[in-house]
Amino acid sequence: MMERNTSLILLVLLVLLNGCFLFEVDGSRTQGKYELIERRKSYEQTSSKPNLELPLRSAFDIGDVQYIVTMNVGTPPQEFFMSLSTCSVLSWIKCRNQCRNCSSEKESPDKRFYQPNKSRSFRTVPCSSSFCTSDLIPAKANEVCPTPDAPCRYDHYRRDGTKLFGTIGNDTVTIRTKSNQKVILENITIGCTEKIKSKIPQPLDGLLGLAAERQSFAAKALRQTRTTSFSYCLVDYLTPINVSGYLVFGGDNQLPNMQETDLLIGHYTWSTCYHLNVSGISVDGKMLDIPSDTWIYNPDGEYGGVMLEVGNPLTSFAAPVYDKLIQGLLPFISKFKKVKGKVLEHCFNSTGFNETLVPKLAIHFGNGAKFEPPVRNYVINQHQDVKCLAFSRFDKLEVSMIGNILQQNYLWEFDVLNDKLRFAPSTCTSD
Ligand SMILES: *[C@@H]1O[C@H](CO)[C@@H](O)[C@H](O)[C@H]1NC(C)=O
Numbered sequence: 001m002m003e004r005n006t007s008l009i010l011l012v013l014l015v016l017l018n019g020c021f022l023f024e025v026d027g028s029r030t031q032g033k034y035e036l037i038e039r040r041k042s043y044e045q046t047s048s049k050p051n052l053e054l055p056l057r058s059a060f061d062i063g064d065v066q067y068i069v070t071m072n073v074g075t076p077p078q079e080f081f082m083s084l085s086t087c088s089v090l091s092w093i094k095c096r097n098q099c100r101n102c103s104s105e106k107e108s109p110d111k112r113f114y115q116p117n118k119s120r121s122f123r124t125v126p127c128s129s130s131f132c133t134s135d136l137i138p139a140k141a142n143e144v145c146p147t148p149d150a151p152c153r154y155d156h157y158r159r160d161g162t163k164l165f166g167t168i169g170n171d172t173v174t175i176r177t178k179s180n181q182k183v184i185l186e187n188i189t190i191g192c193t194e195k196i197k198s199k200i201p202q203p204l205d206g207l208l209g210l211a212a213e214r215q216s217f218a219a220k221a222l223r224q225t226r227t228t229s230f231s232y233c234l235v236d237y238l239t240p241i242n243v244s245g246y247l248v249f250g251g252d253n254q255l256p257n258m259q260e261t262d263l264l265i266g267h268y269t270w271s272t273c274y275h276l277n278v279s280g281i282s283v284d285g286k287m288l289d290i291p292s293d294t295w296i297y298n299p300d301g302e303y304g305g306v307m308l309e310v311g312n313p314l315t316s317f318a319a320p321v322y323d324k325l326i327q328g329l330l331p332f333i334s335k336f337k338k339v340k341g342k343v344l345e346h347c348f349n350s351t352g353f354n355e356t357l358v359p360k361l362a363i364h365f366g367n368g369a370k371f372e373p374p375v376r377n378y379v380i381n382q383h384q385d386v387k388c389l390a391f392s393r394f395d396k397l398e399v400s401m402i403g404n405i406l407q408q409n410y411l412w413e414f415d416v417l418n419d420k421l422r423f424a425p426s427t428c429t430s431d
Pocket residue numbers: 101103104
């Protein structure tokens with residue numbers, strides 16, 4: 001078990017840093033301001049709160065530091081492993097309409113493709129429709145439209161150089177909930193990714209977009225369940241596959257010790273991410289000396305501030321933040337022999353390591369709330385005897401990003417009605 005983990009950690013770390021720039025570069029800006037998740041008026045507060053709860057597990061066994069849900073798409077249903085992204089509007093699946101040798105492709109477990117042609121409930125979104133030319137702009141729909149009925153196309157350019165191309169349609173999604181009920185969601189907009197150009201392996205089938213935008217899966221699931229918040233609870237990424245956390249739309253997920261801070265959604269033109277109002281970072285109770293304007297998002301230059309991205313394994317800080325943080329952690333790191341990391345910058349020989357030696361990190365929010373992740377959320381194993389700090393540095397001006405390893409062992413609730421983020425430590429396994 002331990003050895004299996006160790007070799008997987010190596011494999012996964014290779015994709016870790018590359019996979020860390022999951023959110024897309026905005027390639028197709030036109031005009032206007034991104035719309036918010038449709039809220040307030042459109043939701044009626046009902047007394048009985050329905051909820052839609054999906055098991056959410058680590059994809060570590062598949063070779064990725066991502067969290068995945070199982071989703072059935074189309075009629076009859078085709079099953080896929082979808083990783084979560086809180087910045088992505090479009091949900092997409094690796095897709096193939098014509099297969100050269102369908103029988104062999106079907107049998108091969110690593111070749112799982114969505115085949116819209118085989119789904120009775122699939123509807124192409126025409127490229128001439130206003131749904132394509134306006135509503136789906138935040139989902140990176142482009143202007144290519146050879147004939148009015150041709151499918152709406154998209155292209156995504158990610159910061160790691162990965163490019164995705166495909167067409168957009170609607171289909172029915174069937175979800176098996178944690179309590180083993182079947183829930184059917186209609187008209188879910190899905191990208192059929194025909195081509196991925198990437199230097200790094202893409203082991204998962206697709207991506208579920210939970211962005212702060214009307215066309216995201218999160219917004220649609222909230223509308224269809226008539227609820228106003230969603231939550232996810234992330235188990236430790238090394239947790240075996242038979243233990244799941246959960247992704248839930250609606251429901252009552254309050255834990256007694258939840259902290260609350262503002263979600264800055266819809267404040268900024270173009271951004272579909274969940275930005276946070278961070279006021280500082282402390283190491284062992286001492287605030288790091290970071291200029292306060294570093295914490296403010298600049299929507300024109302798309303830099304500054306902090307956002308939460310569950311699709312990003314590492315926490316990536318803008319250079320001024322990263323440098324001060326490492327400076328603050330240096331007295332601790334320098335107690336150990338430095339080891340050259342394969343991917344991460346600060347790795348050390350962990351002989352004699354004890355978590356109690358690691359300074360306590362805290363992210364402070366504008367309203368006084370504090371996120372104090374456990375040590376295992378930021379000091380991770382690379383392989384036997386070697387541990388690394390799970391942070392990466394943006395050389396350029398960027399938005400700092402709280403990634404999924406830092407978020408693990410916590411419940412995160414996105415209350416989009418009240419623009420609040422609530423969080424509390426949780427094992428995610430007890431209902
Ligand atoms: C299709 O795949 C099957 C199983 O792998 C193989 O036996 C068959 O020869 C293939 N047919 C073609 C045309 O490639």
